[in-house]
Amino acid sequence: MGEEVKVFGYWASPYSYRAELALKLKGVSYEYINEDIFGNKSDLLLKYNPVHKKVPVLLHNGKSIVESVVILEYIEETWKHNLYLPQDPYDKATARFWIKFIDEKCFPTLWLAAWSPENEREKVTNEACEYMKTLESALNGKKFFGGETIGMVDIVASSVGYFIRVTQEIMGLNLLSADKFPQLFQWSEDFANCSIVKESLPPRDKLLPFVKGLIAKYQQDNAKA
Amino acid sequence: MAGELVLLDFWPSPFGMRSRIALAEKGIPYEYREEDLRNKSDLLLQMNPVHKKIPVLIHNGKPVCESVIQVQYIDEVWHDKAPLIPSDPYQRAVARFWVDFIDKKIYELGSKIWKTKGEEQANAKKEFIECLKLLEGELGDKTYFGGESLGYVDVALVPFYSWFYAYEKCGDFSIEAECPKMIAWVKRCMQKESVAKSLPDQEKVYEFILQLKKVFGIE
Numbered sequence: 001m002g003e004e005v006k007v008f009g010y011w012a013s014p015y016s017y018r019a020e021l022a023l024k025l026k027g028v029s030y031e032y033i034n035e036d037i038f039g040n041k042s043d044l045l046l047k048y049n050p051v052h053k054k055v056p057v058l059l060h061n062g063k064s065i066v067e068s069v070v071i072l073e074y075i076e077e078t079w080k081h082n083l084y085l086p087q088d089p090y091d092k093a094t095a096r097f098w099i100k101f102i103d104e105k106c107f108p109t110l111w112l113a114a115w116s117p118e119n120e121r122e123k124v125t126n127e128a129c130e131y132m133k134t135l136e137s138a139l140n141g142k143k144f145f146g147g148e149t150i151g152m153v154d155i156v157a158s159s160v161g162y163f164i165r166v167t168q169e170i171m172g173l174n175l176l177s178a179d180k181f182p183q184l185f186q187w188s189e190d191f192a193n194c195s196i197v198k199e200s201l202p203p204r205d206k207l208l209p210f211v212k213g214l215i216a217k218y219q220q221d222n223a224k225a
Numbered sequence: 226m227a228g229e230l231v232l233l234d235f236w237p238s239p240f241g242m243r244s245r246i247a248l249a250e251k252g253i254p255y256e257y258r259e260e261d262l263r264n265k266s267d268l269l270l271q272m273n274p275v276h277k278k279i280p281v282l283i284h285n286g287k288p289v290c291e292s293v294i295q296v297q298y299i300d301e302v303w304h305d306k307a308p309l310i311p312s313d314p315y316q317r318a319v320a321r322f323w324v325d326f327i328d329k330k331i332y333e334l335g336s337k338i339w340k341t342k343g344e345e346q347a348n349a350k351k352e353f354i355e356c357l358k359l360l361e362g363e364l365g366d367k368t369y370f371g372g373e374s375l376g377y378v379d380v381a382l383v384p385f386y387s388w389f390y391a392y393e394k395c396g397d398f399s400i401e402a403e404c405p406k407m408i409a410w411v412k413r414c415m416q417k418e419s420v421a422k423s424l425p426d427q428e429k430v431y432e433f434i435l436q437l438k439k440v441f442g443i444e
Binding site: 051060063065066067069070071073074077078089092093096097100101134 | 275284287289290291294295297298301302314315317318321322325326359
């Protein structure tokens with residue numbers, strides 16, 4: 001077909017991962033370019049995302065699409081097989097609601113709970129637990145947020161289901177535990193065990209030291225502020 | 226027909242205005258219900274238990290929350306009338322990008338302008354103008370962000386115009402002086418009945434902000 005599909009990403013970025021997983025779920029071949037986001041961003045990245053200068057960037061036949069959720073919607077509308085959003089407008093609106101909830105509330109608060117100083121941690125942790133309880137209710141007895149198969153909410157929730165779980169392991173926290181959130185915990189296991197997901201997730205042994213370093217940096221920066 | 230569609234809203238909310246404009250553009254009748262945010266109705270708490278916020282669009286008894294989700298929903302359900310979101314996937318992605326940008330920047334920076342003073346306010350004003358200039362760049366020579374007709378980005382952005390006078394008074398600056406193209410675009414939008422009828426008077430919004438400042442003890 002002569003299509004040019006490229007992803008500018010960062011191997012440890014949960015946002016970058018979403019774009020790659022979506023393309024893999026649709027069986028779309030792409031070239032992956034790893035950006036040195038902590039050191040030296042490439043001229044191409046700055047050209048394709050001049051406003052935010054961030055990864056991921058999807059390049060499709062020379063046109064750039066940025067912001068992970070915008071990318072996911074674009075991929076869904078461009079490659080119209082193996083759909084991961086519901087067709088019904090109301091169900092679609094519900095999926096979009098949970099995606100926004102994860103990105104605006106769940107994920108940022110869970111990350112904050114991981115590196116917050118001791119004196120603030122309890123408050124943030126309580127807030128995070130409330131959000132996880134709410135997110136768990138969205139599962140409503142289903143295997144995945146998308147039903148029997150992975151949907152767009154699952155792709156976005158990978159930030160919580162995998163990346164946050166790795167983070168918690170480092171910090172010795174047990175927020176997403178089987179006894180506190182049995183459904184959500186089971187979901188994260190089922191999600192990570194899907195073959196497409198398993199083979200595309202950044203490896204745990206590489207991710208652990210990276211996240212450890214990142215948390216240390218956040219704590220340092222916060223102490224200075 | 227109106228019994229099928231209810232909008233729980235609060236008159237100065239730029240987010241509520243988005244849904245009002247979208248429904249008006251498509252000529253869809255609905256019941257508007259004003260919420261007292263200090264005394265939220267049982268219906269609001271029931272329909273938006275997660276955030277307990279307005280606007281909430283209730284269609285055949287089922288709630289759709291979050292203004293950008295509502296506008297997309299309205300466009301998808303009533304797709305044959307005055308389409309707001311482009312049909313081409315790349316154009317849609319561009320529109321979504323700018324709506325996301327507006328959501329991340331405009332409201333928060335605007336809030337800082339009326340809530341803060343000194344250096345924090347000065348920084349907020351500077352960044353606010355920079356964001357408007359970026360949006361002016363995206364608009365270019367087009368009549369609307371949506372081209373010849375009102376689009377998703379127009380609907381998402383124009384409600385903030387009703388707060389411009391309040392920002393200007395609180396921040397002691399002129400948005401038109403810095404971003405004339407933006408104000409020219411606003412004036413074109415305000416010529417549309419769907420927009421003019423959905424936005425409250427700027428002076429009323431300013432009075433509302435002054436009340437809020439008193440309540441929050443902001444000088």
